[in-house]
Amino acid sequence: xxxxxxxxxxxxxxxxxxxxxxxxxxxxxxxxxxxxxxxxxxxxxxxxxxxxxxxxxxxxxxxxxxxxxxxxxxxxxxxxxxxxxxxxxxxxxxxxxxxxxxxxxxxxxxxxxxxxxxxxxxxxxxxxxxxxxxxxxxxxxxxxxxxxxxxxxxxxxxxxxxxxxxxxxxxxxxxxxxxxxxxxxxxxxxxxxxxxxxxxxxxxxxxxxxxxxxxxxxxxxxxxxxxxxxxxxxxxxxxxxxxxxxxxxxxxxxxxxxxxxxxxxxxxxxxxxxxxxxxxxxxxxxxxxxxxxxxxxxxxxxxxxxxxxxxxxxxxxxxxxxxxxxxxxxxxxxxxxxxxxxxxxxxxxxxxxxxxxxxxxxxxxxxxxxxxxxxxxxxxxxxxxxxxxxxxxxxxxxxxxxxxxxxxxxxxxxxxxxxxxxxxxxxxxxxxxxxxxxxxxxxxxxxxxxxxxxxxxxxxxxxxxxxxxxxxxxxxxxxxxxxxxxxxxxxxxxxxxxxxxxxxxxxxxxxxxxxxxxxxxxxxxxxxxxxxxxxxxxxxxxxxxxxxxxxxxxxxxxxxxxxxxxxxxxxxxxxxxxxxxxxxxxxxxxxxx
Numbered sequence: 001x002x003x004x005x006x007x008x009x010x011x012x013x014x015x016x017x018x019x020x021x022x023x024x025x026x027x028x029x030x031x032x033x034x035x036x037x038x039x040x041x042x043x044x045x046x047x048x049x050x051x052x053x054x055x056x057x058x059x060x061x062x063x064x065x066x067x068x069x070x071x072x073x074x075x076x077x078x079x080x081x082x083x084x085x086x087x088x089x090x091x092x093x094x095x096x097x098x099x100x101x102x103x104x105x106x107x108x109x110x111x112x113x114x115x116x117x118x119x120x121x122x123x124x125x126x127x128x129x130x131x132x133x134x135x136x137x138x139x140x141x142x143x144x145x146x147x148x149x150x151x152x153x154x155x156x157x158x159x160x161x162x163x164x165x166x167x168x169x170x171x172x173x174x175x176x177x178x179x180x181x182x183x184x185x186x187x188x189x190x191x192x193x194x195x196x197x198x199x200x201x202x203x204x205x206x207x208x209x210x211x212x213x214x215x216x217x218x219x220x221x222x223x224x225x226x227x228x229x230x231x232x233x234x235x236x237x238x239x240x241x242x243x244x245x246x247x248x249x250x251x252x253x254x255x256x257x258x259x260x261x262x263x264x265x266x267x268x269x270x271x272x273x274x275x276x277x278x279x280x281x282x283x284x285x286x287x288x289x290x291x292x293x294x295x296x297x298x299x300x301x302x303x304x305x306x307x308x309x310x311x312x313x314x315x316x317x318x319x320x321x322x323x324x325x326x327x328x329x330x331x332x333x334x335x336x337x338x339x340x341x342x343x344x345x346x347x348x349x350x351x352x353x354x355x356x357x358x359x360x361x362x363x364x365x366x367x368x369x370x371x372x373x374x375x376x377x378x379x380x381x382x383x384x385x386x387x388x389x390x391x392x393x394x395x396x397x398x399x400x401x402x403x404x405x406x407x408x409x410x411x412x413x414x415x416x417x418x419x420x421x422x423x424x425x426x427x428x429x430x431x432x433x434x435x436x437x438x439x440x441x442x443x444x445x446x447x448x449x450x451x452x453x454x455x456x457x458x459x460x461x462x463x464x465x466x467x468x469x470x471x472x473x474x475x476x477x478x479x480x481x482x483x484x485x486x487x488x489x490x491x492x493x494x495x496x497x498x499x500x501x502x503x504x505x506x507x508x509x510x511x512x513x514x515x516x517x518x519x520x521x522x523x524x525x526x527x528x529x530x531x532x533x534x535x536x537x538x539x540x541x542x543x544x545x546x547x548x549x550x551x552x553x554x555x556x557x558x559x560x561x562x563x564x565x566x567x568x569x570x571x572x573x574x575x576x577x578x579x580x581x582x583x584x585x586x587x588x589x590x591x592x593x
Contacts (some may be wrong), residue, residue: 008079008109015051019100021084026103028053029111031141032076033121035069042069046078046103049146054087054102055080065105075114075121075141082106129555134569136560148557152545154270156223159243159541162265166258168219168245173208175201175225180519185229187238195586201227204538206455207523209246210495213534214526218248223541232564235487235543235554239562243544245492246536252478252494255535256434259482259490263432270548275432279482283437288405292330292412294438297486298431300424302415304408307331307399310384316377322401329401330411333389334418337364337396345396348414352400357410363397416486430547432484440464440477441508449510454479456505456520458493459535465501468508482539484547492537499527 011027030048042057057069072078082105093099118135119127123144132139139145160170179186179200186200202208204226212220224244230236243262247255260277267273280298287296290303307329311319319329334340340348345362352360363378364371365386370378378385389397398414400407419425440460441450450472452458459478460468467475478494496502502524506516516524542554555561562568582588 006109008081010079013050014046014048014053015097017053017084017098017101017103019086022086022101024084025081026084027079027081028055028103029079030077032072032074032078035072035074037070042066044069044072044078044080046080047141051098052096053098054093055082055105055108056102057105057108061104062106065107068108068110069105071110073114074117075138076110077112077114078108079111080105080108082108130563130569133555133561133563136570140559145556148545148549148551149559151270151549152541152557155266155541155545155548158266158269159221159223159262162262163221163245166219166261168221169217170222171212171217171220172222173202173205173212173224177202177208180207187227187229190585190587192584203228204242205244206457207520209244209536210457210523210531210534211526213246213248214529214531216248216532218532219246220536221245232562232566235546237542237554237558237562238566240554240558241541243490243539243541244536245538246534248532248534250535251533252436252480252535255494255537256480259537259539263482266544267430267548273430275430280433282433282435284435284439284476285437287435288408288412292405292408292410292415293486294435294481295483295486295488296433296435297416297419297425298433299426299429299485300419302332302334302419302424304411304415305331305333305389307385307388310381310388311401315380316374319399319401322403325403327401327403328407329399330407331385331389332398332411332415333391334396334398334422335392336394337418337422339422340396348398348418351414351417352410355410355413356406357400357402359400360410360414361399361401363399365391365393365395365397367393428550430485432482435481435483436479437461437476438479438481439473440468440475440479441472443473450508452505452509453477454491454493456509456511457495457502457523459496459501460505468504472508478535480537482537484544487543487547488540489543489547490537490539492535494533494535497527497531497533499524502527 008027010029012021014028014030017026028046030046032044033047033052034045036043040059044055044057045052046055057066059066080103082103084101085104086100087102117138119125119131121138121142123142140149164170176189176199179188179198184203186203189199189201191197191199205222205224209220222244224242225239226242227239229238232238245259257278260279264275264277267275282296284294287294289306290296292304308323311329312323314320323329348362349360361374362372370382372378391397398411400411402410439453440458442453444451454477461476461478464475480492481488482490496505506513542557545557546552546554549557551557560568560570567573
């Protein structure tokens, strides 16, 4: 019965049929998801992108179709014709949109056969990721994976519709460009026509979008592929997608509401959720002090509290000495932390040490007093400590004494871990915030010079500009990050658009004028031709889709992702190339010793 469609035309999708279609003759095409032989009757669940329909092969209706159905196996491609009928009472499937009906098959064709599958295509199947990626085209037939890409498509459309309505132009920028250091290694592309020279794949369109502002486009965006040759983890890929935006003549407080509106529209259209605006704004120093991170998860409490003054000059010398040396004592109250065993608490101590702290003090608040390895040193500060942390019987208190920001970041990591362990994180909630006023520069002990925290084109706050000459470490940047559920989803800044300020910034970073011209000459020249005030943001589209889909890893929402080693099991990339290709490029491979 193998054949081509031979003039058959699909009348409906496999997710379309309802009770209103009963009595109609239909033609469906799709994949055989399941086949069940009940003796007299054979049932095949036919699946396409839109859903699944139960098809019945009854020998009393069509002996030929029934006989042919015995050849059908999982993932055979079928075309079926038949009549829509209600399922017998009691056999309806309320979990399926098509669950009220079935198709009584009169004739069908096998359009293609399938080899036995390397793994079942059920959503709940546990399959090694390398196997899934090797057969990604099969993995993507699973309804859950397909759902992720429906969400991704919805995000694309919502972003484009919103930004076009806001007056943005969608402009493509080059993939083959010149290497400009942006924090990670570039992927280099050798040139055949200019042997010995290389293009670089863009880590972001940063410089080009600034040039578009110089060109007078005023509002630009693109959904763009970016490339970074860096060590990978679950939220990193060597190639990824950004929503890239740049504007002219807007300051930070005028620009951020535009981005908020985009997020609100995406969440409304994809999840039917209204995100409350304006999004909260936390200064970098405040986020670090309260949550121990510049990516705070606001879905739960467990805020860090400064307890330094309670131990200044006190009996607990280990803490008093840290405070005297300019450090801090940060505290964290774990409400109802009583279930944490002594082994659990000792594990937290080791985790704190592993994160770089000298140690961690834990305190159990019992009805009859405090329980801790250092209880005797805490008696003098017992009452003010309990009051400062709003502690109650049954709570556990964690204290870290160290230099800032280490004391806060260590406790911030434990905050995240404990929230997961104690099920304090609401699973279906979204909490969004801005983190603003980042440091403009940070001191590199290794290189004995200042480094840009974001990039050399980030503008300092106007009132902090004099600090570039006197105290650069205190200067704040006009930079901002968008954080959703403790994950950085977007980051951007207002740019330097004045040549004098840019030169001052380069001088601070130790970039000589000739080096600046060599690295960024085309941009610096453009800034001399009437560059407007400008600023923008880049949002990680893969991360946004993963958040909306409830996926931990962005690999789940990228069609053909790489592994953590940067390889593609499907195509076996990267792979050697023909020696002739290398010869054309003037490249010779050198064996490593």
